[in-house]
Amino acid sequence: MFWIGDCFVNTIRTVSDTKRSFYTLHARPINSVYRRVVEELMVEMHLLSVNTDFRYDPLYALGITTAFDRFMLGYTPAEDKDSIFGAICRAVECDPQQVRSDADRARALTESTDGDAVSAWLRTERTFDGDDILNDLPGAIANNPRFKYSRLFAIGLYAFLTAADTALIEDEDRRRAALEQACEALSLPREKFEKDLDLYRSNLEKMEQARLAIEDALLSSRKQRERRQQERAAAESSGDTEASPVEEATDSSSEPSTS
Template sequence: MEILSHLISCSVDKVRTVSDSKRNFHTYHTRPINSVYRRVVEELLVELHLLSVNADFRYDPIYAVGVITSFERFMQGYRPEQDKPSIFSGICRSVGADPEQYRRDAESLIAAAKGLSLENFLTQSDSNNQIVSTLNAIANSGQFKYSRLFAIGLYTLLVEAEPSITQDKEKRDQVLTKIAEILHLPNEKMQKDLDVYRGNLDKMDQLLTVIEDALEAERKKRQQKEQEKQQA
């Protein structure tokens, strides 16, 4: 019994905590995070951490598309721009993931989506397409851990294949419902997650507009002061 208790204790001790992942992140990215984006970085880091320690979670390239898309969309306008690769790398490496694999897989699937019809998305008839083969593997896995980031990746690929779907809510919902049935996903939760995602993107766009307007006003103010100095 003592040996069993020791083994259980050791196993528990090895599970990485959120605090561990956060500390890891700051060893990989040592520069301060722009305050406007601090919450974005922390929430993505925590989300990746919780999935990485979930026994049912399995990495797949559609999930990678969701991670990349979330990071790029919500980090738009980040300054200094050159810090973004280091931040993304730090988020991935802090939870034991490979940022280069995420980027390779995401780029490969997005390229595959451009040549995939919506019909193939639904019927999964083109087995040579990487997206279709990935969806088939998920549908036949028998046990798949759904995540919000997977839903975002799936939605991103749908938009790449059929851009007009963003303008037709009824069609979009029908397509997502069909895919949820095929892959045995929680349709209601997926639809809700994507509604929140699109809403947050709109809020982020509005925030970026406000920031840009404020920066422009500040530039004009500095120019005016400089002109006044020269005239004086």
């Protein structure tokens, strides 16, 4: 924001600016079932990036990569995923390599320890060797009354906790207890935190169901096409070389669209 003459000009990027930048950076079409996931992630990152209370940290980075990787599982063509992720990050003016690097560092750190150590770290009762940024993070969050909580931070913290103690994924009682301790240690809104994670897990299940439905439809379509080709080949070998118009029309439109 700046002044020109007697006018105050707002230079904060809009959601439209971010979307326009994304589709310039990644010009290939996005499969329809994933388009909403991509745009919601991008809009959420945009709104956080323009919030004056928001501060980037490794758990937020872990939340971004975890959400993207889980929701984009099975995306085709697979080689487009890196381009999409990079375009999302660059569209909100952050470095995709830095986001990946910070997320990987956080994940590797917690995978090398256990749930008790992570709980102690959250209470600032222990530190991890050689990572001052993460060591300072719990205190910086808990002592900041203006800390900008976000769903992506919640996903990152959840990924951090479950990497140290994988039993939390299946054991609801232990998971609830661990999340409650985390919220208390970091002064996070517990109800909001749990609601966001419940919705996240629910959406993952829905996305998996949609992905499996697409795979089943593609497999069924492929089998039907192969069967028609075999029938046509058998007819040609017996002297009946004309395929019916209905068969030709059905064959050309049998593959379900995913874009």
